[in-house]
Amino acid sequence: MRILFKAALACLCLAGLSACAAPPQKKDFSAIRANxxxxxxxxxxxxxxxxxxxxxxxLVTLPVPLAEKGYYVFPVHMVKRVMxxxxxxxxxxxxxxxxxxVAALFGADAVLFANIRRWDSQYxxxxxxxxxxxxxxxxxxxxGETLWEEAVHTAYSPQAQNSGGHPLAFLVTQLIVAAIExxxxxxxxxxxxxxxxxxxxxxxxxxxxxxxxxxxxxx
Numbered sequence: 001m002r003i004l005f006k007a008a009l010a011c012l013c014l015a016g017l018s019a020c021a022a023p024p025q026k027k028d029f030s031a032i033r034a035n036x037x038x039x040x041x042x043x044x045x046x047x048x049x050x051x052x053x054x055x056x057x058x059l060v061t062l063p064v065p066l067a068e069k070g071y072y073v074f075p076v077h078m079v080k081r082v083m084x085x086x087x088x089x090x091x092x093x094x095x096x097x098x099x100x101x102v103a104a105l106f107g108a109d110a111v112l113f114a115n116i117r118r119w120d121s122q123y124x125x126x127x128x129x130x131x132x133x134x135x136x137x138x139x140x141x142x143x144g145e146t147l148w149e150e151a152v153h154t155a156y157s158p159q160a161q162n163s164g165g166h167p168l169a170f171l172v173t174q175l176i177v178a179a180i181e182x183x184x185x186x187x188x189x190x191x192x193x194x195x196x197x198x199x200x201x202x203x204x205x206x207x208x209x210x211x212x213x214x215x216x217x218x219x
Contacts, residue, residue: 027148040074041079041106054116114135156189
């Protein structure tokens with residue numbers, strides 16, 4: 001039983017995500033170790049979804065987990081204002097710019113680029129599924145090379161609890177649950193979940209920075 005329990009745990013993903021397949025391979029962290037960045041500037045987020053407010057909403061979720069990983073993170077609102085003053089108000093333009101030039105504006109060691117691939121909520125029959133997909137790329141402010149990158153898919157589809165009551169009552173409850181999610185999608189919880197997967201996943205998340213006691217020990 002203990003062996004079966006451990007096997008089951010190995011195949012569980014975060015709550016609300018689909019069942020996972022084979023564990024992903026461990027990343028090569030040699031580039032980020034060689035550059036040993038201490039400070040990160042997070043630039044405005046690009047957006048491939050139809051939700052126009054998604055980039056600003058997602059941007060504010062990024063500083064805290066990176067700071068908790070042991071990096072100095074420049075205030076995102078200050079960064080956005082400086083870039084607007086420098087004629088870099090368009091996020092797509094910023095992402096196409098040389099990371100070294102972007103970093104030089106702030107004296108940052110590295111630049112984090114994030115792109116929203118999906119940020120939507122779809123209603124089908126009695127179910128609503130909210131999806132947030134994010135691409136993350138960390139580039140060196142010294143060389144412009146990619147130090148670390150990750151792509152994360154998160155999805156949430158709330159389900160009513162059926163405690164053995166009348167089937168019609170359960171269907172009505174499920175309809176209400178789906179309608180609530182459709183009216184107020186769980187975008188920010190999913191975004192925070194995506195950040196947790198991207199930055200903290202064992203063997204794939206960003207290594208701890210110099211202000212974290214785990215620096216040099218976690219990978």
